[in-house]
Amino acid sequence: MVGRIREQSIAEVREKARIDEVVSQYVTLRNAGGGSMKGLCPFHDEKSPSFHVTPSRGFFHCFGCQEGGDVISFVMKMDGLSFGEAVERLADKSGVQLQRDESDAAYEGPKGPQRGRLVEAHKEAQAWYADQLGTPDALVARQFLDERGFDQTAAQTFGIGFAPRDGEALFTHLRQKGFTLDELTVGGLVAVGRSPYDRFRGRLLWPIRDASGDTIGFGARRIFDDDRIDAKYLNTSETPIYKKSQVLYGLDLARREIGRSSQAVIVEGYTDVMACHLAGVGTAVATCGTAFGDDHAKVLRRFLNDHEEFRGEVIFTFDGDAAGQKAALRAFGGDQNFVSQTYVAVEPGGLDPCDLRIQQGDAAVRELVARRVPLYRFVLGNIVEKYDLDRADGRIDAVRESASIVASVRDQSKVTAFAQEISKMVGSDIDTNTVLAEVRRASARPAKDTARPVRRSAVPAGAEEPPAAPVRPALPDLRDPRFELERETLKLVVQHPMAIGRSTADIGPDDFVHPTYRGVWEVVSGAGGPAAGAGDAGWAGRLRDAATDPDVLAALSMLAVEPLLTDKQPDAAYVGHHVLRLLELTAARRITEVKSRLQRTNPVEEPESYNRMFGELAALEQHRRALRDRVIGA
Template sequence: MARIAQSSVDQVIATADMIEVVSQYTDLRRAGANYSGRCPFHDERTPSFSVNPVEKLYYCFGCGAGGNLIGFVMAKEGMDFPEAVEYLADRYGIALEYEESSARGDAERRRRERLRRLLEDATRYYERVLWESPAAAAARDYLAGRGLSEEVCRAFRVGYSLPGWERLRDGALAKGFTEQDLLDAGLVLPGKQGRPYDRFRGRIMFPLGDERGRTLGFGARAMGDEQPKYLNSPETSLYHKSEALFGLHDAKAAVHREDRVFVVEGYTDVLALAQAGVAAVVASMGTALTEQQLERLRRLTSTIYLCYDADAAGLGAMQRALTLGRRMGLALHVVRIPEGLDPADYVLSGAGGDGFRRLVDDAQTLLQFHVRLALATHDLDKPDGRARAFARLREVLSEAATPMERDDELRYVADRLQLSAESVRYLLSGGAGPPAAVGGGGRASGPADGPGVALGGAHELEVRFLAGCLSQPQAGRRALEGVDESFFAGAGTRAALRLVKERLAAGAAGDAPPAGGAEAGEGAEAFAEIIVRAGRERFTAVVVEELFLRLQEAQVGRLIARLKVTREDGDTGTQAEELARLEGLRRSLREALRAIPVEDDTRQSRGRVT
């Protein structure tokens, strides 16, 4: 890329108004020779941001952000140095000169500038037609009928393309543009006999611009039954549909000020919200929200509110956004518009901007939305419905941005299903199969179904119990009589159980412990932890007894949770009786735990696991 001449850079800096540029992002007030305001780079209540309008420098005494005019534009607009200079040159009408330019580079730059001029002329033409041509009366009536004022339509440069086949083309040719220019800009289509004709005819025109407000292409809406209802510019050297966001340039200042952006589906949603005083809004033009669109928004803010319909397309878009947002570090929320309405309908029906803001106050995070949707759209009274709900929840919760966010939603699911959080963790780990039969004494007769990945407290309890068994061999052998893998939720601790039993059996027989090589495999990592803890922590026979009771309580709790989840409709009473028996067994175990004497010198090492 050719380098901008230093003389042009100096001219841009000398011409641009620093206060005018910065005031797009924060309100400034004179403070002596300088201006001050709240910092546009971090949240603050007391102004600590200062601008020197003569030297064209800025500095924040709160966060330390500082630099010159071009650096400010680079930071706020996500531009590199040449882009920032070109942005300011375009804003202040400065023709840039370039050094070390090649003939090819100069030609490409001139070509792009020519297409931009053509698209700007087309935008002005469509605007003029909408407001001045008698043939556009139906379009003006349509917009007014939607509740959209002339003021807001003019602000977003809405226009109208006449129904004729050659109106735009002939006007552009008369101004010196060529048919190839029109084809390259996406404004005409090649005719069968080689004569191009206007691509947009009899449609309301919405210019699609870049961050600098320059038109790159158009979105066009039919007013009647004509198909397609929406028609966009084709891919060109300037316009790329996957990056397009309607209203971005107009929303920038408000997005910076509020540090959030609302994303809607359609053009009229943007116009209606802007008219209602909600300025930080853009349209993705449909629900196919792309990574490129999110990247453009991320340059301005990391907080994004999705205002899509809850139909199949909208839900699909929000699922994609959940995955993309997690990867890109975005905070995504969902604004629930009343069913049957889009944002434009809602604010224009009388709710206005205040009504929309109330919906925003009640917005859910995107993860919360998907969790609640999974619970609301499955029949939790039926086994297959519960199974599908948990399958969906596993998928959704895997997209949680942080463990804390995931735990919050686990607790919500537990409250909603009236289960313990530990039971929900177990069920979401894949242990939601049919309950195993339980024999006398709370001992399960068979291994638990499913992989049963250990989570959180279950793993801690199981490791400490097995470590206690090794530390207190006599109490350990007694506790492990009849204990099998079904008592353990984790695959690692289930495998380690066999190794612990082998070591205790060898010790009872006076043999040496099994060689280290025998302790490789699936349970090796858990077994290593058990060995370390057995040597490091102080266990007593009473501690082992307590841990064994807690192990039984946890196992019974899992059986109760699985039984509740898999309970059949029309049960004759067998399952209800089994549930009552398990509940009674759990009460007995808890009573036994309360009866265990507290040993003051071992309480810390026992570390009660609940």
């Protein structure tokens, strides 16, 4: 049993694991001014960046989907880790030695192998495989690399290794390193038959790494003719740390260049990625034994900084054969996952980047990427070329098939441009309006009804339907203009406690109409008020740790990262304006309430109550005028 991680260690991890550096392993961030950085949100699909990170306070928040938190919660959400696993991973990355409370006998760790152990096992396996590449048994593997122009330095850069033909060599090595059979089988390194055996045997291996550089799987290439497994490539099966639909080979090496240049090149294999990088195309990545899909696009977009304000390029490399054309058509179907312009780079002779580099050198690989053509033009051109355009019926058929492809385009602003392109390809007697008419016909064809009836759990005859679970009423939008004063005042409290100081002495929970903002203020009050945060660099973190309501936690992360409404450092006048206006609004609400009660009170029948309320109203009016005068003075 492992003891609970001590709070001092958790605080040290939060301090040393810089949130901007951690987030940058998943998202390309750019300066947004005011000490904030922004990029495309990794938690939802968006075309304009609404994801903000504030390094000075250690918070992130997305103003689109409202996800927010600190560096630990970010890693938890991104990688599906428990709190303890996320702390352990960040501690390992930032060099923090975790201290545990061994006396906490009630604490039980997470079930199954911890993610950190699975990653560590892969790290050890990768290093061991790399060592095996230099052994006599790996001669065929080294020859394979040499024939493709990859020397020892290239092998080391990409971490390439060799799995010996001995079926238990890795298993024996990792068991000696202290890894359990459960850790090795769950991680996909070892399988179990009559006895445990290595998943990969007699193969050349490429380590598959996540964006942060952790090895999470392997791709294994057949190199021996007598290999009993015919498959040319074997990849790690799905594991808790390896999801092939969300992994791009080479992204750990390419992500910075992708972010810098806003260009990504999608190739088809591990050797193609190597060839591109060695030839000077440092933005190349590849899928791992699966077609490029929507999840891959989402991962890539985060690093491309792919949004409407800043368009980049996504370049696919396909073979010129039928399989390549099919792949291009599939890519066109997912084209709208990107705001970036999409292109195709096809070598006329049908060579992939690796073979092109071998035959024509590094410059030819760079030229291949430079000669890219728009993806839509490549796809539509391949369709049109199938038909005899010298015949009228051939031209009509070409238009109809092309139109059916264009009809699937969700971005209607592109449809007319595509129709014009088809018109030019087919011939002068087919104008744009004719093509658009065919597109409309294709769009109008009924789609198959995929809706499924809603299933309800069976209720025994005569039994009453169980009462519906109470529905929590929806809270007003935190960014509703009605709550702007509350929002800005709390931003001052969270971000600039020293500036706001004791000027909030008269503020109480009733000054906040929105329930969530009232909850934030109660957390602030419980922490000693804004004055207690003056000079405390960890003030926002203290508030986060004290909050228990999820809505309040989300609001705190938002308040910690959203810039103030002024570009300047908040001064006494700015602070005074917001605090006094907040108090004035409260006074106005109370005046309205008292007036309403007065109207319902008969001064003859209840003279005492009436006179008391009348005096209260006069005092409130005077208080409000005094606040108004102070607001004008501020």
